[in-house]
Amino acid sequence: MSRSQRWSTPAADALRVDPGFRLADIDTRSTPGYDGDKDDGKADLDAGREPLEDLQERLFAESVAGTATGSVLLVLQAMDTAGKGGIVRHVVGAVDPQGVELASFKKPTAEELAHDFLWRIEKRLPNTGHIGVFDRSHYEDVLIGRVRSLAPADEIDRRYGAVVAFEAQAAEMGIRVVKVMLHISKDEQRERLAKRLERPDKHWKYNPSDVDERELWDDYMDAYQVAIERTSTPVAPWHVVPADRKWYARLAVQQLLIDALVDIDPQWPAADYDVEVERRRLAES
């Protein structure tokens, strides 16, 4: 219904990881499934706003009417500067804020650390009829958690299985779990960080620890490889989205959201009142 002809393969198919995938083999400047250039991509992103808005409004209408059974959870994971914020702003930002539940997961608090790592996550699962967005997520606990040894190795190891079980349960509840890793190259990150240093209005986005994390780039890539391998399931698949080209990443995630909503297939709720009777009552009021 809503896919540009320039998608030779649906984004979900082009980006979903297969068994045996290797992160290291993915070209971060590529545009899987899409044959257009930057201008095409921007035009298609614009064109995708209306179907996305329409589907989201139908879903929200179902939630108001009490007929909704599904929701969407977009999980965004990435190295710094990969463009999570841009996705939230330019893709998610196009739909009615009333239907969106955005959760940004920062460094866990002392209270959060005193609980299982999924404790703070579970509370933020989207309500039925809504689009939830996780800006970072429970995956931090097997990414930085692994790279920085923030938990014992056997606890990290346990978490992969716990995540799979947790997401399967979410899917059982009707949540379409769409997991996205925005994948940039180490060089692209350097360029983006350098731009933040150039402009005083971007200084706040830079943190010296960003460079410390770069030293561990390969360890992070290993942690992503393992996490994606061990937690990509049919009901909660991972998509690795090459993100050196921001326009492509935004377009691709928009398509993934549209596909998830089309899968839910939300319908305008039927009136649970007599329309003719109400017309008369209203006219007399």
Next chain:
Amino acid sequence: MSRSQRWSTPAADALRVDPGFRLADIDTRSTPGYDGDKDDGKADLDAGREPLEDLQERLFAESVAGTATGSVLLVLQAMDTAGKGGIVRHVVGAVDPQGVELASFKKPTAEELAHDFLWRIEKRLPNTGHIGVFDRSHYEDVLIGRVRSLAPADEIDRRYGAVVAFEAQAAEMGIRVVKVMLHISKDEQRERLAKRLERPDKHWKYNPSDVDERELWDDYMDAYQVAIERTSTPVAPWHVVPADRKWYARLAVQQLLIDALVDIDPQWPAADYDVEVERRRLAES
């Protein structure tokens, strides 16, 4: 900085209620302070997106840097169909979702009813550096609460003072409290409800109880009059926004938000690191 020449009087001044104001005297089709027509208004709404986004991003930057001291709370109250949803979508929806905290207050739950009426409200006050939006609010407890006698008269009476104290405390915390009543006429509401009955894709927005509430229109207007009189204060003033013309209401609320942000005057945070040192570290990383 960001106000169209077509504003002969700043929106805040044109819309803020004065002592002795009478809701019944306000023309719901008027466009106080603004000399343009619908096309002008739409152009000015578009033109206002950029300054609003810029101010919001500065505020958000301050929150990330830990230098923020202020936040904004937009309180939206209105009769049904007056356009709260359109404000959220077209005005608030223009800024980065990461910086917005939207709270929609429905009919209180049993748990909420077991607490003071402000209990559920206080928890949703915006965090420093954010824009909070209340879609309905604690004012329901002196509006429908009064009209439908949901609490004893002396309790309703106590609430006005409690609200004033609560909002004064919020203002002390740096929250710019911007209270807006979107004001439509009873006839305009009938037309808007009729449109919902005409279109199957709008049926979900209609509820037979909407007509029941219309029977109490005058009681609601009285309740608004009293609530606005008793709770409009210098630190948390009420603005009555004529809303029969949607374009005007959206433009006016956008201006009120911009004014509140200009008052906070958020600044790009200065780097708390040595930019030159970081450039070298980054280049070597």
